[in-house]
Amino acid sequence: xxxxxxxxxxxEIVWLGIVTSDDRAELLSETRDALELRFDGIxxxxxxxxxxxxxxxxKAQYEPGTPIRNxxxxxxxxxxxxxxxAAEIGVDAIDPxxxxxxxxxxxxxxxxxLPPSSRLQGPDGASVTVDMHNRPxxxxxxxxxxxxxxxxxxxxxxAEGRRGVTAWVEREGRMAVGDTLTLHIxxxxxxxxxx
Numbered sequence: 723x724x725x726x727x728x729x730x731x732x733x734e735i736v737w738l739g740i741v742t743s744d745d746r747a748e749l750l751s752e753t754r755d756a757l758e759l760r761f762d763g764i765x766x767x768x769x770x771x772x773x774x775x776x777x778x779x780x781k782a783q784y785e786p787g788t789p790i791r792n793x794x795x796x797x798x799x800x801x802x803x804x805x806x807x808a809a810e811i812g813v814d815a816i817d818p819x820x821x822x823x824x825x826x827x828x829x830x831x832x833x834x835x836l837p838p839s840s841r842l843q844g845p846d847g848a849s850v851t852v853d854m855h856n857r858p859x860x861x862x863x864x865x866x867x868x869x870x871x872x873x874x875x876x877x878x879x880x881a882e883g884r885r886g887v888t889a890w891v892e893r894e895g896r897m898a899v900g901d902t903l904t905l906h907i908x909x910x911x912x913x914x915x916x917x
Contacts, residue, residue: 726841731905733827733842736801738899741822744768748868749861751819756898759848759891763795764824770795779857792890793853796824798842799886800833810880811866811873820865823886825897830905834884841892841906848895856885 739751763770774792776784784790799818804826808816818826827833827842834855843849858881867874897903 725909726839726906727909729905729907731830733800733829733833733903733905735825735897735899735901735903736828737818737823737826738897739819739823739825740764740767741769741824742766749820749822749865751821751823753819756896757824758894758896759850760894761891763792763891767795767824769797769822769824793851794888795891796850796889797822797856797886798825798827798850798852798889799823799856800830800884801826801828802831803833803884803886807877807880807884811876813866813870813873816866817869820869821862821886827903834886836887836905837907839908842889842903843893843906844895844897844901844903846895847893848897849891849893850889851892853888853890855883856888858882858885 738754738757740754740757741749741751743750757764762772771792773789774794776786776788776790780790799821804816804818808814830836836852838852838854840852841849858878860878863874863877866877
């Protein structure tokens with residue numbers, strides 16, 4: 723029995739981008755038609771590399787700046803969740819470039835809560851592994867505020883549980899807008915520390 727099982731769930735890639743500047747004031751992705759995925763992430767991305775420095779997200783485990791494995795090479799969000807966030811903050815749409823996103827997919831329900839270690843596999847076998855859900859932060863809120871004054875401040879509460887996932891490249895290859903990704907999930911029950 724395989725440890726990962728394919729599901730009947732698929733998602734279409736509807737947008738791709740790459741963050742090439744570490745300017746936290748703007749946090750903008752540059753739109754792309756396709757991405758070449760390598761073991762160290764997306765070539766040219768500030769979020770690439772096999773290692774990264776520990777930050778506030780891992781402060782309970784490591785001192786800030788400690789080199790750790792980079793499981794945040796990509797930020798993937800769902801179109802359905804972006805639409806829900808936009809409606810809640812009162813804008814027509816949210817530009818995924820303002821979230822520093824790498825990929826927007828459409829078609830997977832409850833996307834932000836995919837089980838950690840799930841795989842999204844493209845038509846040529848290129849695969850990304852889901853680390854965990856991404857928590858809302860202030861940088862996209864500031865960027866949205868620049869584009870739509872008066873609306874950015876509502877981003878963090880509206881994006882709670884809808885911010886997508888972080889992921890890392892498990893198998894190199896190419897992913898392009900219009901590709902269909904297949905969801906593979908771990909073949910295990912949910913953790914139950916008390917029986």
